Amino acid sequence: MPKIYFIDVTNRDGVQTANLGLSKLEKTIINIYLNEMGIFQSEFGFPTTRHESAYLQANLELAAIGVLQPIRLSGWLRAIVSDVETAFRFVPDIRHLNLSISTSAQMISGKFREEKKREDIVEMMIDAVEAAKALGTESIGVNAEDASRTDMDFLIEFASAAKEHGAQRFRYCDTLGYDDPFTIYETVKTLAENVGIPIEVHCHGDLGMAVANSVAGAKGAIDGGQDAYINTTLNGMGERAGNADLVATILAVTKSKGFAGRYRLGKRINLKKAWKISKFASYAFGVPVPINQPGVGANAFAHSSGIHADGVLKDPENYELYDLAELGRGEPEFVETGREICSGEYGGISGFRHIMGKMAITFDDSAKAGEILELVRYANVEAQKPLIEDELLFIAAYPQIAKKLLTLSPLE
Ligand SMILES: [Zn+2]
Numbered sequence: 001m002p003k004i005y006f007i008d009v010t011n012r013d014g015v016q017t018a019n020l021g022l023s024k025l026e027k028t029i030i031n032i033y034l035n036e037m038g039i040f041q042s043e044f045g046f047p048t049t050r051h052e053s054a055y056l057q058a059n060l061e062l063a064a065i066g067v068l069q070p071i072r073l074s075g076w077l078r079a080i081v082s083d084v085e086t087a088f089r090f091v092p093d094i095r096h097l098n099l100s101i102s103t104s105a106q107m108i109s110g111k112f113r114e115e116k117k118r119e120d121i122v123e124m125m126i127d128a129v130e131a132a133k134a135l136g137t138e139s140i141g142v143n144a145e146d147a148s149r150t151d152m153d154f155l156i157e158f159a160s161a162a163k164e165h166g167a168q169r170f171r172y173c174d175t176l177g178y179d180d181p182f183t184i185y186e187t188v189k190t191l192a193e194n195v196g197i198p199i200e201v202h203c204h205g206d207l208g209m210a211v212a213n214s215v216a217g218a219k220g221a222i223d224g225g226q227d228a229y230i231n232t233t234l235n236g237m238g239e240r241a242g243n244a245d246l247v248a249t250i251l252a253v254t255k256s257k258g259f260a261g262r263y264r265l266g267k268r269i270n271l272k273k274a275w276k277i278s279k280f281a282s283y284a285f286g287v288p289v290p291i292n293q294p295g296v297g298a299n300a301f302a303h304s305s306g307i308h309a310d311g312v313l314k315d316p317e318n319y320e321l322y323d324l325a326e327l328g329r330g331e332p333e334f335v336e337t338g339r340e341i342c343s344g345e346y347g348g349i350s351g352f353r354h355i356m357g358k359m360a361i362t363f364d365d366s367a368k369a370g371e372i373l374e375l376v377r378y379a380n381v382e383a384q385k386p387l388i389e390d391e392l393l394f395i396a397a398y399p400q401i402a403k404k405l406l407t408l409s410p411l412e
Contacts, residue, residue, distance in 0.1 A: 002227045003266035004218050004253055005040040007200060008246055010281065012043040012076045014237040017285070023382040024055035024405045025391055026284040030234065031059055032394070033280060035071035037273040039246075040229070040266060047075035047087035047094050051408055058404035060093040067398070072096055072139070079128040079142065088135045095136065098171060099128045100143035103150040103158055118154055122161050129165045141200060141229075143171035148178045152190060159195040169198045169229060174213060177206030177241060181216035188217045192224025200229040205241040214244040215252045215259065222263065234281035235289055235296075247274045247327070248294040255322050275328035283388065295327050342386035345377050352376065359389055361396055372396050378406040 011027045022030070027045065034042045044059055045052045056075065062068040074096035077083045087094060101121055102111055108121060116124075125142060132140050142162035147155060159170040172188055179187070188199055201217030203210040218228035230253070236245035250269055253259050278296040282289045291298040301324045303309045311318035324330050341351045352373040353363065363369035375395050379387055379402070387395075395402040 001264055002198075002222045002225065003264045004222070005227065005229045005266035006246065006250065006269070007041040007043060007074075007229050007231050008034050008039050008233065009043040009076075009202070009231050009243065010233040010237060010246075011045050013202075013231075013239065013243055014233040014281075014285075015045075016239050017237050017242070018239065020237070020285050020287065022284050023379065024052075024058075024408075025379050025387075025394070025402070026280075026383060027055060028059055028062070028405055029280065029388075029390055029394065030277070030284070031062075031068055031071065031073065032390075033273060033277040035068055036270065037277060038267045038269045039071060041072040041074055041096070043076050043098060043231075044073045045075060046077065047091040047097075048077050048083050050090065050411060053090040054404045054407045054409075056091045057093060058401045060091070061401055061404070062398070064093075074098055074139070074141070076100065076143075079125045081124075081127050081131045084128050084131040084135065095138040097132050097137050097139075098141040098143055099125065099132065099167075100145055100171075100173075101125050101128075102146055103144040103154060104146035105151070106149055107146045118157075122158055125158065126161055126165050129162065129167055133166055139169075140167045141169040141171050142167040143173055143200075143202070145173050146175045147172045148174040148176070148184070148187070152187065155187075155191060156194045159191060159197060163195055163197040167197070169200050170195065171200040171202050171229075171231070172217065173202040174204060174217075175202075177204035177210060177213075179203070179213050179217075180207070180209055181212045184213045184217040185220040185223075188220030188228075189224040190220075192221045192226040196226065198227040198229060199224075200231055202231040203244050204238065205236060205243065208241070210236065210242065210244040211248045211252055214249050215256070218253070218263075219258075227266065235278055235285070235287065235293070237281065237285055237287070245294070247271075247278055247296055250274075251295055251322065271326050272328040280388065280390075283385075284383075286385075295322070296329075300324075301329070343376050343380055343392065344386065345380040347373065347377060347380070349373055356392065356396065359393065361393070372399060375399055375402050375406060382406065382408075 031042050075094050076098045079099035079101040199221040203213040214230045221228035232246035232249050233243040236242040303312050308319050341354050
Protein backbone atom coordinates (compact mmCIF):
# COMPACT_ATOMS: atom_id res chain seq x y z
CA MET A 1 0.00 0.00 0.00
CA PRO A 2 1.31 3.52 -0.76
CA LYS A 3 2.44 5.62 2.19
CA ILE A 4 1.75 9.01 3.76
CA TYR A 5 4.58 11.52 4.26
CA PHE A 6 4.60 14.96 5.86
CA ILE A 7 6.14 18.03 4.28
CA ASP A 8 6.10 20.97 6.64
CA VAL A 9 5.93 24.37 4.96
CA THR A 10 6.11 26.64 8.03
CA ASN A 11 9.39 28.14 6.88
CA ARG A 12 7.88 29.02 3.50
CA ASP A 13 4.09 29.36 3.66
CA GLY A 14 3.95 29.93 7.43
CA VAL A 15 6.27 32.91 7.20
CA GLN A 16 4.08 34.42 4.49
CA THR A 17 1.53 35.07 7.24
CA ALA A 18 0.73 38.78 7.15
CA ASN A 19 2.00 40.84 10.10
CA LEU A 20 4.28 38.05 11.37
CA GLY A 21 7.66 36.54 10.66
CA LEU A 22 10.54 34.43 11.95
CA SER A 23 14.22 35.15 12.41
CA LYS A 24 16.66 32.98 10.47
CA LEU A 25 17.76 31.35 13.73
CA GLU A 26 14.12 30.56 14.60
CA LYS A 27 13.65 29.02 11.14
CA THR A 28 16.76 26.92 11.74
CA ILE A 29 15.54 25.71 15.15
CA ILE A 30 12.24 24.75 13.50
CA ASN A 31 14.12 22.68 10.90
CA ILE A 32 16.02 20.95 13.73
CA TYR A 33 12.80 20.19 15.65
CA LEU A 34 11.03 18.95 12.48
CA ASN A 35 13.97 16.63 11.88
CA GLU A 36 13.80 15.31 15.46
CA MET A 37 10.09 14.72 14.95
CA GLY A 38 10.66 12.54 11.86
CA ILE A 39 9.12 14.89 9.31
CA PHE A 40 10.10 13.87 5.77
CA GLN A 41 10.78 17.31 4.36
CA SER A 42 10.93 20.95 5.41
CA GLU A 43 10.20 23.52 2.76
CA PHE A 44 12.80 25.73 4.33
CA GLY A 45 12.53 28.95 2.40
CA PHE A 46 12.88 31.00 -0.75
CA PRO A 47 16.12 30.43 -2.67
CA THR A 48 15.50 33.40 -4.96
CA THR A 49 15.13 35.84 -2.05
CA ARG A 50 18.48 37.48 -1.35
CA HIS A 51 18.14 37.74 2.44
CA GLU A 52 17.44 33.99 2.66
CA SER A 53 20.63 32.91 0.86
CA ALA A 54 22.99 32.76 3.85
CA TYR A 55 20.35 31.05 6.01
CA LEU A 56 19.57 28.45 3.34
CA GLN A 57 23.24 27.70 2.67
CA ALA A 58 23.94 27.48 6.41
CA ASN A 59 21.10 24.97 6.86
CA LEU A 60 22.41 22.91 3.93
CA GLU A 61 25.76 22.89 5.74
CA LEU A 62 23.99 21.60 8.85
CA ALA A 63 22.60 18.83 6.65
CA ALA A 64 26.07 18.07 5.28
CA ILE A 65 27.53 17.66 8.79
CA GLY A 66 24.64 15.44 9.86
CA VAL A 67 22.77 17.88 12.14
CA LEU A 68 19.85 18.20 9.74
CA GLN A 69 19.64 14.55 8.69
CA PRO A 70 17.66 12.72 7.42
CA ILE A 71 15.13 15.53 6.84
CA ARG A 72 15.06 16.80 3.30
CA LEU A 73 15.37 20.57 2.83
CA SER A 74 13.53 21.95 -0.18
CA GLY A 75 13.26 25.42 -1.63
CA TRP A 76 10.18 26.98 -3.15
CA LEU A 77 10.19 29.18 -6.23
CA ARG A 78 8.17 30.16 -9.25
CA ALA A 79 8.31 27.78 -12.21
CA ILE A 80 10.33 30.24 -14.27
CA VAL A 81 13.72 29.41 -15.78
CA SER A 82 15.32 32.66 -14.60
CA ASP A 83 14.14 31.95 -11.02
CA VAL A 84 15.65 28.46 -11.16
CA GLU A 85 18.94 29.96 -12.32
CA THR A 86 18.83 32.61 -9.61
CA ALA A 87 18.14 29.93 -6.98
CA PHE A 88 21.30 28.04 -7.93
CA ARG A 89 23.32 31.24 -8.08
CA PHE A 90 22.24 32.33 -4.59
CA VAL A 91 22.11 28.85 -3.01
CA PRO A 92 24.52 26.61 -4.94
CA ASP A 93 24.02 23.55 -2.71
CA ILE A 94 20.23 23.41 -3.06
CA ARG A 95 19.10 19.99 -4.36
CA HIS A 96 15.34 19.80 -3.75
CA LEU A 97 12.88 22.22 -5.28
CA ASN A 98 9.19 22.88 -5.55
CA LEU A 99 8.34 24.85 -8.68
CA SER A 100 5.03 26.70 -8.62
CA ILE A 101 2.77 28.16 -11.28
CA SER A 102 -0.93 29.05 -11.38
CA THR A 103 -3.16 26.73 -13.37
CA SER A 104 -6.76 27.93 -12.89
CA ALA A 105 -8.62 29.96 -15.50
CA GLN A 106 -9.17 32.62 -12.82
CA MET A 107 -5.45 32.98 -12.13
CA ILE A 108 -4.37 32.66 -15.76
CA SER A 109 -6.68 35.48 -16.79
CA GLY A 110 -6.64 37.40 -13.50
CA LYS A 111 -2.90 37.28 -12.80
CA PHE A 112 -1.36 36.90 -16.23
CA ARG A 113 -4.03 39.20 -17.75
CA GLU A 114 -4.69 37.05 -20.83
CA GLU A 115 -1.03 37.31 -21.80
CA LYS A 116 -0.64 33.60 -21.15
CA LYS A 117 -2.59 30.64 -22.41
CA ARG A 118 -2.73 27.18 -20.95
CA GLU A 119 -0.08 25.95 -23.40
CA ASP A 120 2.23 28.71 -22.20
CA ILE A 121 1.74 27.65 -18.58
CA VAL A 122 2.66 24.05 -19.40
CA GLU A 123 5.64 25.19 -21.43
CA MET A 124 6.94 27.50 -18.69
CA MET A 125 6.67 24.68 -16.17
CA ILE A 126 8.48 22.21 -18.47
CA ASP A 127 11.27 24.70 -19.16
CA ALA A 128 11.69 25.33 -15.43
CA VAL A 129 11.77 21.58 -14.67
CA GLU A 130 14.37 21.02 -17.39
CA ALA A 131 16.48 23.92 -16.10
CA ALA A 132 16.29 22.56 -12.55
CA LYS A 133 17.40 19.12 -13.72
CA ALA A 134 20.24 20.56 -15.77
CA LEU A 135 21.51 22.47 -12.71
CA GLY A 136 21.61 19.34 -10.56
CA THR A 137 18.29 19.19 -8.74
CA GLU A 138 17.75 15.76 -7.17
CA SER A 139 14.01 16.00 -6.55
CA ILE A 140 11.39 18.25 -8.05
CA GLY A 141 7.83 18.82 -7.00
CA VAL A 142 5.64 20.73 -9.44
CA ASN A 143 2.95 22.88 -7.84
CA ALA A 144 -0.35 23.75 -9.46
CA GLU A 145 -1.40 26.94 -7.68
CA ASP A 146 -5.19 27.21 -7.35
CA ALA A 147 -5.52 23.58 -8.49
CA SER A 148 -8.93 23.29 -6.82
CA ARG A 149 -10.34 25.87 -9.25
CA THR A 150 -8.63 24.29 -12.28
CA ASP A 151 -10.45 22.07 -14.82
CA MET A 152 -9.69 18.40 -14.30
CA ASP A 153 -8.62 17.85 -17.92
CA PHE A 154 -6.05 20.59 -17.72
CA LEU A 155 -4.79 19.43 -14.34
CA ILE A 156 -4.22 15.95 -15.76
CA GLU A 157 -2.44 17.40 -18.80
CA PHE A 158 -0.28 19.68 -16.61
CA ALA A 159 0.63 16.99 -14.06
CA SER A 160 1.34 14.46 -16.82
CA ALA A 161 3.72 16.89 -18.52
CA ALA A 162 5.46 17.46 -15.16
CA LYS A 163 5.87 13.72 -14.67
CA GLU A 164 7.06 13.15 -18.23
CA HIS A 165 9.81 15.73 -17.74
CA GLY A 166 11.05 14.20 -14.51
CA ALA A 167 9.11 15.76 -11.65
CA GLN A 168 8.84 13.32 -8.72
CA ARG A 169 5.74 14.83 -7.12
CA PHE A 170 2.74 16.90 -8.08
CA ARG A 171 1.46 19.42 -5.53
CA TYR A 172 -2.27 19.93 -5.57
CA CYS A 173 -2.74 23.39 -4.05
CA ASP A 174 -6.11 24.26 -2.62
CA THR A 175 -4.81 27.80 -2.47
CA LEU A 176 -8.06 29.40 -1.37
CA GLY A 177 -9.31 26.59 0.86
CA TYR A 178 -12.16 26.03 -1.60
CA ASP A 179 -12.28 22.22 -1.50
CA ASP A 180 -14.23 20.06 0.90
CA PRO A 181 -13.21 16.54 1.93
CA PHE A 182 -15.49 14.96 -0.68
CA THR A 183 -14.29 17.05 -3.64
CA ILE A 184 -10.61 16.82 -2.80
CA TYR A 185 -10.83 13.06 -2.33
CA GLU A 186 -12.39 12.58 -5.78
CA THR A 187 -10.08 15.04 -7.53
CA VAL A 188 -6.85 13.71 -6.03
CA LYS A 189 -7.88 10.10 -6.61
CA THR A 190 -8.66 10.87 -10.27
CA LEU A 191 -5.29 12.61 -10.65
CA ALA A 192 -3.41 9.73 -9.02
CA GLU A 193 -5.14 7.19 -11.26
CA ASN A 194 -4.74 9.16 -14.48
CA VAL A 195 -1.27 10.63 -14.01
CA GLY A 196 0.43 8.01 -11.86
CA ILE A 197 2.54 10.43 -9.82
CA PRO A 198 2.84 10.83 -6.02
CA ILE A 199 0.66 13.72 -4.90
CA GLU A 200 1.16 16.45 -2.33
CA VAL A 201 -1.96 18.00 -0.88
CA HIS A 202 -1.61 21.62 0.15
CA CYS A 203 -4.71 22.83 1.97
CA HIS A 204 -5.78 26.14 3.44
CA GLY A 205 -8.35 26.81 6.13
CA ASP A 206 -10.58 29.52 4.66
CA LEU A 207 -13.64 27.31 5.18
CA GLY A 208 -12.28 25.63 8.30
CA MET A 209 -11.42 22.35 6.56
CA ALA A 210 -7.65 22.38 6.07
CA VAL A 211 -6.96 19.29 8.20
CA ALA A 212 -10.05 17.39 7.01
CA ASN A 213 -9.20 18.17 3.40
CA SER A 214 -5.57 17.10 3.86
CA VAL A 215 -6.62 13.74 5.25
CA ALA A 216 -9.27 13.21 2.57
CA GLY A 217 -6.84 14.25 -0.17
CA ALA A 218 -4.21 11.85 1.15
CA LYS A 219 -6.75 9.04 1.10
CA GLY A 220 -7.55 9.98 -2.51
CA ALA A 221 -3.90 9.65 -3.52
CA ILE A 222 -3.52 6.31 -1.76
CA ASP A 223 -6.77 4.90 -3.12
CA GLY A 224 -5.52 6.04 -6.54
CA GLY A 225 -2.37 3.96 -6.00
CA GLN A 226 0.10 6.74 -5.18
CA ASP A 227 2.07 7.95 -2.16
CA ALA A 228 0.53 10.97 -0.44
CA TYR A 229 2.51 13.93 0.89
CA ILE A 230 0.63 16.22 3.25
CA ASN A 231 1.70 19.85 3.55
CA THR A 232 1.41 21.29 7.05
CA THR A 233 2.50 24.24 9.15
CA LEU A 234 3.16 24.58 12.88
CA ASN A 235 0.04 25.70 14.74
CA GLY A 236 -1.64 26.05 11.33
CA MET A 237 0.16 29.33 10.65
CA GLY A 238 -0.17 30.62 7.11
CA GLU A 239 -1.80 33.17 4.92
CA ARG A 240 -5.33 34.33 5.84
CA ALA A 241 -6.98 31.48 7.81
CA GLY A 242 -3.77 29.43 7.67
CA ASN A 243 -2.73 25.94 6.58
CA ALA A 244 -3.29 22.44 7.96
CA ASP A 245 -1.77 22.22 11.45
CA LEU A 246 1.05 19.67 11.66
CA VAL A 247 0.13 18.12 15.01
CA ALA A 248 -3.62 18.00 14.29
CA THR A 249 -2.97 16.39 10.90
CA ILE A 250 -0.66 13.75 12.37
CA LEU A 251 -3.31 13.01 15.02
CA ALA A 252 -6.01 12.77 12.33
CA VAL A 253 -3.93 10.35 10.25
CA THR A 254 -2.92 8.16 13.19
CA LYS A 255 -5.94 8.29 15.52
CA SER A 256 -9.12 8.83 13.51
CA LYS A 257 -11.75 6.15 13.01
CA GLY A 258 -11.05 5.44 9.36
CA PHE A 259 -7.26 5.89 9.46
CA ALA A 260 -5.93 4.48 12.74
CA GLY A 261 -3.94 1.32 12.00
CA ARG A 262 -4.98 1.26 8.35
CA TYR A 263 -2.56 3.59 6.63
CA ARG A 264 1.22 3.45 6.62
CA LEU A 265 3.44 6.42 7.30
CA GLY A 266 6.53 6.78 5.12
CA LYS A 267 8.57 7.73 8.18
CA ARG A 268 8.08 7.05 11.86
CA ILE A 269 6.83 10.21 13.53
CA ASN A 270 7.97 11.07 17.03
CA LEU A 271 4.81 12.73 18.30
CA LYS A 272 6.51 13.31 21.67
CA LYS A 273 8.09 16.40 20.13
CA ALA A 274 4.63 17.91 19.44
CA TRP A 275 4.42 19.95 22.63
CA LYS A 276 7.90 21.42 22.27
CA ILE A 277 7.61 22.31 18.59
CA SER A 278 4.17 23.88 18.97
CA LYS A 279 5.29 25.92 21.97
CA PHE A 280 8.36 27.13 20.16
CA ALA A 281 6.38 28.15 17.06
CA SER A 282 3.97 30.05 19.29
CA TYR A 283 6.86 31.89 20.98
CA ALA A 284 8.72 32.55 17.75
CA PHE A 285 5.67 33.89 15.88
CA GLY A 286 4.36 35.63 18.99
CA VAL A 287 0.95 33.99 18.54
CA PRO A 288 -0.61 32.04 21.44
CA VAL A 289 -1.81 28.49 20.86
CA PRO A 290 -5.64 28.53 21.16
CA ILE A 291 -6.77 26.77 24.33
CA ASN A 292 -8.86 24.35 22.27
CA GLN A 293 -6.07 23.44 19.81
CA PRO A 294 -6.02 19.65 19.21
CA GLY A 295 -3.34 17.91 21.27
CA VAL A 296 -1.37 20.96 22.35
CA GLY A 297 -4.02 23.46 23.52
CA ALA A 298 -4.24 24.25 27.23
CA ASN A 299 -7.65 22.56 27.37
CA ALA A 300 -6.84 19.53 25.20
CA PHE A 301 -6.72 17.36 28.35
CA ALA A 302 -8.70 19.56 30.77
CA HIS A 303 -11.94 18.32 32.30
CA SER A 304 -14.23 20.19 34.70
CA SER A 305 -17.77 18.96 34.26
CA GLY A 306 -18.74 16.35 36.84
CA ILE A 307 -19.54 13.52 34.48
CA HIS A 308 -16.41 13.99 32.36
CA ALA A 309 -14.07 14.47 35.33
CA ASP A 310 -15.46 11.37 37.04
CA GLY A 311 -15.20 9.38 33.79
CA VAL A 312 -11.64 10.41 32.99
CA LEU A 313 -10.49 9.72 36.56
CA LYS A 314 -11.87 6.20 36.32
CA ASP A 315 -10.30 5.63 32.89
CA PRO A 316 -8.82 8.41 30.72
CA GLU A 317 -10.00 6.57 27.60
CA ASN A 318 -13.55 7.36 28.61
CA TYR A 319 -13.07 10.94 27.42
CA GLU A 320 -9.65 11.13 25.76
CA LEU A 321 -8.78 9.71 22.34
CA TYR A 322 -5.04 9.74 22.96
CA ASP A 323 -2.69 10.00 25.90
CA LEU A 324 -1.12 13.34 26.82
CA ALA A 325 2.31 11.74 27.28
CA GLU A 326 2.25 10.72 23.62
CA LEU A 327 2.46 14.42 22.71
CA GLY A 328 5.32 15.11 25.08
CA ARG A 329 3.05 16.69 27.69
CA GLY A 330 3.01 16.04 31.40
CA GLU A 331 6.60 16.99 32.19
CA PRO A 332 6.97 19.83 34.70
CA GLU A 333 8.18 23.08 33.14
CA PHE A 334 10.36 25.62 34.87
CA VAL A 335 8.91 29.12 34.92
CA GLU A 336 10.96 31.96 36.37
CA THR A 337 8.93 33.77 39.04
CA GLY A 338 11.66 35.92 40.49
CA ARG A 339 14.67 37.79 39.15
CA GLU A 340 15.33 37.11 35.51
CA ILE A 341 18.48 37.63 33.51
CA CYS A 342 17.78 37.13 29.83
CA SER A 343 19.65 37.56 26.58
CA GLY A 344 19.33 40.83 24.73
CA GLU A 345 20.88 42.82 21.93
CA TYR A 346 22.63 45.08 24.47
CA GLY A 347 23.55 42.26 26.87
CA GLY A 348 26.92 42.08 28.62
CA ILE A 349 29.37 39.34 29.50
CA SER A 350 28.39 38.69 33.11
CA GLY A 351 24.67 38.32 32.33
CA PHE A 352 25.62 36.07 29.43
CA ARG A 353 27.86 33.87 31.60
CA HIS A 354 25.02 33.64 34.13
CA ILE A 355 22.50 32.52 31.48
CA MET A 356 24.85 29.97 29.95
CA GLY A 357 25.91 28.74 33.40
CA LYS A 358 22.28 27.85 34.17
CA MET A 359 22.50 25.45 31.22
CA ALA A 360 25.81 24.08 32.54
CA ILE A 361 27.78 25.79 29.75
CA THR A 362 30.90 27.50 31.02
CA PHE A 363 33.64 29.24 29.11
CA ASP A 364 37.27 28.98 30.23
CA ASP A 365 38.30 31.01 27.24
CA SER A 366 37.01 34.56 27.56
CA ALA A 367 37.64 35.34 23.90
CA LYS A 368 35.34 32.44 23.00
CA ALA A 369 32.71 33.68 25.47
CA GLY A 370 32.92 37.14 23.92
CA GLU A 371 32.48 35.71 20.43
CA ILE A 372 29.36 33.73 21.42
CA LEU A 373 27.93 36.71 23.29
CA GLU A 374 28.36 38.84 20.18
CA LEU A 375 26.45 36.29 18.10
CA VAL A 376 23.72 36.10 20.74
CA ARG A 377 23.36 39.88 20.58
CA TYR A 378 22.96 39.76 16.81
CA ALA A 379 20.40 36.97 17.11
CA ASN A 380 18.47 39.19 19.51
CA VAL A 381 18.55 42.09 17.07
CA GLU A 382 16.83 39.89 14.52
CA ALA A 383 14.36 38.12 16.84
CA GLN A 384 13.57 41.11 19.07
CA LYS A 385 12.94 38.79 22.00
CA PRO A 386 15.08 36.75 24.41
CA LEU A 387 16.51 33.57 22.92
CA ILE A 388 15.35 30.20 24.22
CA GLU A 389 17.81 27.66 25.62
CA ASP A 390 18.01 25.64 22.40
CA GLU A 391 18.88 28.78 20.43
CA LEU A 392 21.67 29.66 22.88
CA LEU A 393 22.95 26.08 22.84
CA PHE A 394 22.87 26.09 19.04
CA ILE A 395 24.96 29.25 18.84
CA ALA A 396 27.45 27.88 21.38
CA ALA A 397 27.72 24.57 19.50
CA TYR A 398 27.90 25.96 15.93
CA PRO A 399 29.22 29.53 16.11
CA GLN A 400 30.50 29.50 12.53
CA ILE A 401 27.14 28.41 11.15
CA ALA A 402 25.32 30.85 13.45
CA LYS A 403 27.49 33.61 12.03
CA LYS A 404 26.26 32.76 8.54
CA LEU A 405 22.62 32.63 9.69
CA LEU A 406 22.99 36.07 11.16
CA THR A 407 24.58 37.58 8.09
CA LEU A 408 22.13 39.86 6.37
CA SER A 409 24.14 41.94 3.95
CA PRO A 410 22.01 44.04 1.65
CA LEU A 411 22.99 44.18 -2.01
CA GLU A 412 25.55 46.81 -2.91
ZN1 LIG B 1 -0.28 27.95 0.59
